[in-house]
Amino acid sequence: MGNCNKKGKPSRPSVRDPINIRGDKENKVSYAKVVLIGNSGVGKTSIAQRFIEGKFDENNKNTVGASYFQKNISFKDGSSLCLYIWDTAGGEKFQALAPLYYRVKSKYIINIFQNAHAAVVCYSVTDDDSLKQIDTWLNKLDEHGNIAKMIKVVVGNKSDVDKSERRVDLKEGKLFAQQRDLPFFETSALLNDGSIDELFQKLASQIKQSFTKEELHATV
Numbered sequence: 001m002g003n004c005n006k007k008g009k010p011s012r013p014s015v016r017d018p019i020n021i022r023g024d025k026e027n028k029v030s031y032a033k034v035v036l037i038g039n040s041g042v043g044k045t046s047i048a049q050r051f052i053e054g055k056f057d058e059n060n061k062n063t064v065g066a067s068y069f070q071k072n073i074s075f076k077d078g079s080s081l082c083l084y085i086w087d088t089a090g091g092e093k094f095q096a097l098a099p100l101y102y103r104v105k106s107k108y109i110i111n112i113f114q115n116a117h118a119a120v121v122c123y124s125v126t127d128d129d130s131l132k133q134i135d136t137w138l139n140k141l142d143e144h145g146n147i148a149k150m151i152k153v154v155v156g157n158k159s160d161v162d163k164s165e166r167r168v169d170l171k172e173g174k175l176f177a178q179q180r181d182l183p184f185f186e187t188s189a190l191l192n193d194g195s196i197d198e199l200f201q202k203l204a205s206q207i208k209q210s211f212t213k214e215e216l217h218a219t220v
């Protein structure tokens with residue numbers, strides 16, 4: 001699981017054990033678990049792909065279950081934070097089956113929200129229902145998360161679309177997040193415009209500020 005300590009390509013590790021990853025004080029590496037949630041089709045997998053692999057695939061299939069990716073974030077003070085980003089299935093079909101509890105190699109069952117330091121709650125600017133559903137996702141986090149100071153951010157994805165395709169304008173998204181006292185971002189996974197890097201960089205900074213070094217470990 002040392003990918004975050006090495007230079008080179010970030011990878012998508014296979015999940016073999018219910019790994020109990022601990023921050024490595026000597027290497028100044030800490031770990032944080034981040035969950036990507038929101039309705040099906042809002043672009044969670046595309047956001048993860050843009051961030052991890054720097055690419056966009058317009059033929060992404062609906063996610064089944066969940067998987068995680070890791071990527072290291074470096075700070076100016078020389079420290080770094082390894083983000084474990086869990087991409088989850090937004091589809092109701094999959095939610096009904098196993099929204100929160102994920103079977104790893106048919107052996108271990110994990111509550112995906114357990115030990116999450118942060119949640120990126122996504123909607124699509126092309127789908128106003130996906131914005132309304134954000135409250136449902138926030139409730140799920142409260143119900144199933146166990147870290148009281150979990151950081152939550154609201155993300156309106158697909159900011160690249162034509163005006164004619166937009167159903168939620170920037171102002172409405174901002175106001176929605178503001179009313180819930182949450183940070184807000186608009187992103188595009190399609191465009192390589194830095195919006196997704198900015199989201200994760202800011203999120204990582206906030207995680208670093210809010211949690212002690214001892215708290216920054218991830219249990220997947």
Ligand SMILES: Nc1nc2c(ncn2[C@@H]2O[C@H](COP(=O)(O)OP(=O)(O)OP(=O)(O)O)[C@@H](O)[C@H]2O)c(=O)[nH]1
Nearest residue numbers: 040041042043044045046058062063090158189190
């Ligand atoms: N224009 C545009 N399309 C996007 C963007 N992000 C994702 N899409 C498209 O939206 C569709 C759904 O994207 P996914 O990333 O699979 O959505 P998801 O949230 O992971 O969906 P589930 O896995 O079913 O929960 C795909 O056709 C993507 O190509 C974006 O930023 N802009």
Ligand SMILES: [Mg+2]
Nearest residue numbers: 044045062063
């Ligand atoms: Mg997906």
